[in-house]
Amino acid sequence: MRVCVIGTGYVGLVTGACLAHIGHQVICVDNNEEKVKLMKAGRSPIFEPGLSEIMQSAIESGNIEFTTDLGAGVAHGEILFIAVGTPPLPTGESDTRYVEAVARGIGTHLNGGYKVIVNKSTVPIGSGDWVRMIVVDGVAERQKVLVTAGGTSSGEVVLEKLPAFDVVSNPEFLREGSAVYDTFNPDRIVLGSNNHKAIAMMKELYAPIVERKFAADQSLPPVPVLVTDISSAEMIKYAANAFLATKISFINEVANICDRVGADVTQVAKGIGLDSRIGNKFLQAGIGWGGSCFPKDVSALVHTADDYGYEAQLLKSAVSVNGGVSENWALQI
Incomplete structure (x- = not known):
């Protein structure tokens, strides 16, 4: 399949390289020219075991390209991944300006056949409809420019037919240091959409991974694929990270x-980890959360709860145990 990955940060580059490795035709788009030059030379701008080798192999096979030209990427891809960062704001909510810019950019270039636009970025719950709206705005902006350029003097805007597309939420569950392994050996794949055609295309995209053709243990059963509505898929990402963060805070409390x-x-x-209902992962006391995903995602989930009039007391307590009690807890994580 033809794939475009927009954003070559940690998630985007791993996603693009791994999809190219399993046989898809991938174009990775980034607005940083120096970074694109580096990747064209087969060099990864981030350290991740196995990533450079996969990139070089995909370049040699012609399965992956790197460019700063968003229009070329959109024209190429049947499936367009949005994989840009959503860093935390001082309030604790996610900064979605980069997702908005990409969605609008996709709209300004969207034309021709049916496209599936995939939210790979960790976005606030309910963002699927928002992304669709921004893409439509981008389409409208482009069409207005075309009408003006065509010399229309009546002042009326004549809109073309809206290009066919659907938005899918496909959250990532990658761990730094084992992201390539996690891509080929996932616990599950989550797809959020109510459109059967979009889901069918995503299942086709991931079929080699679901069938464990590139797994460390190819004898295992197929990878579970969970199909939900968009909001539930977005919530799964936050809930998973919030649960793991709470588990760490719990053992530190103990x-x-x-x-x-x-x-x-x-x-x-060790004693409680031997209970199959609990498990031994994320029970190492004293290490804290570390990294960026847990604090960012827990903060965003608490902020979302506040927006909807619910106080997430358990999550706020988990934050306090992890980083120390503070009235300004959201500013610490």
């Missing part, structure tokens, strides 16, 4: 109690 009663938290963690 560690504080262990210090006071003379218990060994490592033995306690």
Whole structure:
């Protein structure tokens, strides 16, 4: 299939390179010219085990290209991934300006056949309809320019037929340092859309991964594919990270109690981790959350809850345990 990945940060570059590796024709778009030159030379701008080798192999096979030309990428792709950053604002909510810019840019270039626009970026819950609206705005802006350029003097804007497209939420669950492995060996693939054609195209795209053709253990059953509405898919990403963050905060809370009663938290963690309902992952006391995803996503989820009039007390407590009690907790994470 023909794929365009817009944004070559951590998620975008890994996604594009891995999709090219399994046989798709991929164009990766980035507005940083120096970065694009680097990637064209087969060099990864980020360190991720196995990524450079996959990039070089895909370049040699002709399955991947890198460009600053968004129009070329949109024209090429049947499936267009939005994979730009959504960093946290001081309020705790996600900064979606880059997603908005890309969605509008897609609209200004959208033409021709049916496209599936995929939110790979971690976006606020409910963003699917918002992205669609921004794309439509971009289409309208382009058509207005064309009408003006055509010399229309009546002042009326004649809109063309809206190009056919649908928006899909496809959250990523990649870990830094094992992102290539995680792409080929996922626990699940989540697809959010109510459009059957869009879902069918996404299933075709991921078929080699679902069928474990590039997995470390190809004898395992197919990867579960969960199809939901867009908002539920967006929520799954936040809920998963919030749960793991809460699990870390929980064992750190237990560690504080262990210090006071003379218990060994490592033995306690081992004991509860052997319970199949709990598991032993994310029970290493004292390490805190670390990284960027957990604090950013928990903060965004709490902010969303506040927007809808609900106080997420458990999540706020998890933040306090992780970073220390503060009235300005949202500014700390």
